[in-house]
Amino acid sequence: MRPVRAWGHEKTVRLVPVRDPGSGTGRQAPAVELAAVSKTYPGQVRALDEVTLTVDRGTFLAVMGPSGSGKSTLMHCAAGIDTPTGGRAFIDGTEIGALSETRRTELRRRSVGFVFQSYNLVPSLSVEDNIMLPLRLAGRAPDKEWIRGLVDRVGMSGRLAHRPSELSGGQQQRVAIARALAARPAVVFADEPTGALDLRTGREVLALLRDLVDGLGQTVVMVTHDPAAAARADRAVVMADGRIVDTLVKPTAAELATCVTRLETE
Template sequence: MRLIRTQHHEPPTSRQAPAVELAGVTKTYPGGVRALDEVSLTVERGTFVAVMGPSGSGKSTLMHCAAGLDSPTGGRAFIDGTEIGGLDEARRTELRRRSVGFVFQSYNLVPSLTIEDNILLPLRLAGERPDRAWVSGLIEPVGMTGRLAHRPAELSGGQQQRAAIARALVSRPAVVFADEPTGALDLRTAREVLGLLRDLVDGLGQTVVMVTHDPAAAARADLAMVMADGRVVETLKAPTAAELAQCVTTLETE
């Protein structure tokens, strides 16, 4: 399975700024609960990064702040070289539409729309015309050939997630955030979806940041960050599932 480059596409790796950058980011909720504690990280373009950690470790809050879905209490967050903190809600929404793709555990496809319309939805919301050469180059590799006229309910969970991945890519974002993307899938289908995410990085130079509780899923990444108590406590390059499982188990028993 290989994603197709088109002559109209400027690979994300050709841009200069990191896809995502956090500098001393904190997030404190009412009552004094600190979900993130001065987290700093840089996600270089064309890399696959996994974020793991026990329940309550801050990994979902990290993704929300890094993706511009939530505002940090302190520190600075950048997407595609633009600082999120200086933007009002309208400009933050515009930045997400332009530079961020999302893949969720529950797919979040619109039931009343066809698969084609679901894939093209981010462009239509942004008032942009689809680049048909780019869209055509996505359909076959993600396995949607012959499925574009279907509604989501007519597809399997794995097929719906593939459509969701195509939707995340259609605007050619600087980064795709995947939140437990295989959590609702069986093992075989999960492996196929993870293989597709891996191929986005290897074949397109796409940047992927994935939050997961699954060591086997995180082992597909180039870099895995393990969180505890709102901090990144371990960073593993080319991690193995066994290393990640041991790391998380140790944190859960401490």
């Protein structure tokens, strides 16, 4: 437990895991599952070519590949932002393609968190209001104890009244991470989360994502071009021409850099 100063008072908060893999009577479904997913855009541009991928709960997956390899399309289809033209995609055991657009939006609000390179905070809102915004849009009452503990864990308990313009880039990304976790989602998708940060600050954000996986059992899927960032993951998949061409477990930055360089020169 750790003391938390938030909303003008001090309270001791214990953050329980986002998901308990052992809870319930049966095995939980993976956080994310793709089964032979393809995506073809107008003009017969095939961005994904029958990709099959399982992301277990409480794990950190990195997705790498040269420009145009399909990594962003994979994330969009896996997160329910885009619709596959073939195959099946599941979030938290629910098949995305079987849902109406309204139900898909509800699923994303309930089970998916997003962290973007550009933070995407609302400039006119305070840190506290930015973190609470997804819950308010979904019409859900916040779990204030969870939020207090989360704010403390990302190191922003003393900045709740600040506006984004009063924060550094690293602080803004920490707020974005807290916002992504506010609804206790099954999975957080991070799209180049360190791309706009300096090296030291980027390392701090990556360490925070790693801590959320190890300490809270959060599932994280991170798209990145940076081998050093991907090396923080439990597993990395490398893409080329819309396919997964390599999978590395506990990868090193050198292994990942060699793999991507080989693909870029082939």
